[in-house]
Amino acid sequence: MRKKAMIVLASLLGLATAIAVTGSMPQAADKASALDIQVKAFLEKMKSRWADLNVPEGDGQLLYDIVLKNNYKKALEIGTSIGHSGIWIAWALSKTGGKLITIEIDESRHKEALAHFREAGLAEYIDARLADAHKLVEELPGPFDFVFSDADKAWYVNYAKAVIPKLLPGGCLAAHNISPGRGGFGGGNGGYFDHMKNLSDFDTSMAADRSSLAVSYKKKAR
Numbered sequence: 698m699r700k701k702a703m704i705v706l707a708s709l710l711g712l713a714t715a716i717a718v719t720g721s722m723p724q725a726a727d728k729a730s731a732l733d734i735q736v737k738a739f740l741e742k743m744k745s746r747w748a749d750l751n752v753p754e755g756d757g758q759l760l761y762d763i764v765l766k767n768n769y770k771k772a773l774e775i776g777t778s779i780g781h782s783g784i785w786i787a788w789a790l791s792k793t794g795g796k797l798i799t800i801e802i803d804e805s806r807h808k809e810a811l812a813h814f815r816e817a818g819l820a821e822y823i824d825a826r827l828a829d830a831h832k833l834v835e836e837l838p839g840p841f842d843f844v845f846s847d848a849d850k851a852w853y854v855n856y857a858k859a860v861i862p863k864l865l866p867g868g869c870l871a872a873h874n875i876s877p878g879r880g881g882f883g884g885g886n887g888g889y890f891d892h893m894k895n896l897s898d899f900d901t902s903m904a905a906d907r908s909s910l911a912v913s914y915k916k917k918a919r
């Protein structure tokens with residue numbers, strides 16, 4: 698009798714495990730792959746249409762890789778435009794369980810970005826704000842583990858000063874259009890690269906050969 702009860706219990710446990718494996722796990726995987734298909738189709742459709750100062754595809758891929766590799770979850774983008782870089786960042790955040798706040802001052806670009814985020818299937822991962830980043834970056838409480846600076850270049854150093862206290866150790870501040878070739882690293886953006894290089898609690902470098910993305914990682918406390 699006891700042996701029979703043990704067999705019934707073992708079968709019930711097996712059934713529960715089977716339901717967990719075949720019922721819930723595949724559903725989560727299905728959702729992720731359905732989103733991947735939707736995002737890829739949208740990026741493919743838009744490939745030659747990004748024309749509002751948007752990052753090139755290679756830099757979008759770099760942003761995606763940085764977020765995913767470091768498992769970042771609390772992201773801020775300064776300068777949405779119509780949403781190309783935001784889509785790459787939010788796509789990575791959809792896999793880490795994170796969310797992006799992105800700021801744009803121009804209303805028509807902001808509205809176009811909202812439509813793009815919806816069409817890509819990523820709207821739930823993005824909080825898009827229509828605002829002047831000079832003010833809003835100061836006001837946002839953070840913390841952030843990833844910040845992408847891509848608005849008015851002359852303000853880059855000010856954005857860095859405003860976000861650094863809100864950046865978590867191990868976090869990354871990335872900045873676009875940093876050109877080693879033209880007028881040194883600092884040309885046109887108030888000496889941004891040199892400013893970041895001189896901060897001893899950051900490791901700053903270019904993200905990759907031929908990219909214009911500077912990345913500064915906040916060192917972890919020892």
Ligand SMILES: C[S@@+](CC[C@H](N)C(=O)[O-])C[C@H]1O[C@@H](n2cnc3c(N)ncnc32)[C@H](O)[C@@H]1O
Nearest residue numbers: 750751752776777778781782801802829830848
């Ligand atoms: C280079 S574009 C951003 C491109 C975008 N990151 C992408 O790759 O799709 C810079 C954007 O910053 C916006 N911008 C400039 N100054 C700003 C400010 N003070 N606050 C918010 N956005 C600003 C511009 O309107 C412009 O759309």
